[in-house]
Amino acid sequence: MSATPEHETAIHVFRKVDFKITTEDVLRAMKIRKVAPSLERTTATLVERAMEVARPKALCRVCYVEDRTEDSVTIEDQEFTSRVLRQNLDGIQRVFPFVATCGIELEQLTVDRTDLMTAYCLDTIMMLAVQAARRHVQHFLQDTYSVGQLSRMAPGSLQDWPLQEQGLLFDLLGDVQQQIGVQLTERFLMIPIKSVSGIFFPTEIRFESCQLCSRPNCPGRRAPYDAALSARYGV
Numbered sequence: 001m002s003a004t005p006e007h008e009t010a011i012h013v014f015r016k017v018d019f020k021i022t023t024e025d026v027l028r029a030m031k032i033r034k035v036a037p038s039l040e041r042t043t044a045t046l047v048e049r050a051m052e053v054a055r056p057k058a059l060c061r062v063c064y065v066e067d068r069t070e071d072s073v074t075i076e077d078q079e080f081t082s083r084v085l086r087q088n089l090d091g092i093q094r095v096f097p098f099v100a101t102c103g104i105e106l107e108q109l110t111v112d113r114t115d116l117m118t119a120y121c122l123d124t125i126m127m128l129a130v131q132a133a134r135r136h137v138q139h140f141l142q143d144t145y146s147v148g149q150l151s152r153m154a155p156g157s158l159q160d161w162p163l164q165e166q167g168l169l170f171d172l173l174g175d176v177q178q179q180i181g182v183q184l185t186e187r188f189l190m191i192p193i194k195s196v197s198g199i200f201f202p203t204e205i206r207f208e209s210c211q212l213c214s215r216p217n218c219p220g221r222r223a224p225y226d227a228a229l230s231a232r233y234g235v
């Protein structure tokens, strides 16, 4: 059996993700129709402070699918139970588990969190930071491993894949807390709260978990619900 090349077993850690945003970026992401001058001032001040401390981070690695059943897939000794993941990885050997975070520095920024607009504004900046970190991983993987389109799934994003399997995912990625400061709680939630995890996999047709999720009025929806597709996946 041939050995896996060393660069394919390494965990890639990114502690200096490029992150630059403007007041306009944040106001746009907040989706407020009429922006009062006071909100614009609050946002500008927060953006300036956030830019001084923000350190979005991420890590990822290459893994290989070792086994499959009808509703599970084993990746380097970790058996993930998800009918949808199993079908998405049909014919795929190489996958890319990852965690990305806005970083503890932003989460610990001292602001008046009792002021709803200030809290919402900071929350939005943190969301933009974690998105930058996740995009950084995606572009790194596409450039480094010459993969085309990537889709991703995360434990807990659908009922089909239990949140508890976040623990298995973290086990694939070494000491995530020590590397990028993301802690997994006993209830399998991540701290900082604006962190994302999952498995990137190559796809010809873009897949979003939202296509299989009928939750109404979800502010995070990335694709419309597709009942026919859900039926095809059997969920």
Ligand code: SF4
Residues within 6 Å of the ligand: 157, 158, 209, 210, 213, 214, 215, 218, 219, 220, 221, 222
């Ligand atoms: S619609 Fe909302 S809850 Fe459903 S998978 Fe998408 S982001 Fe998650």
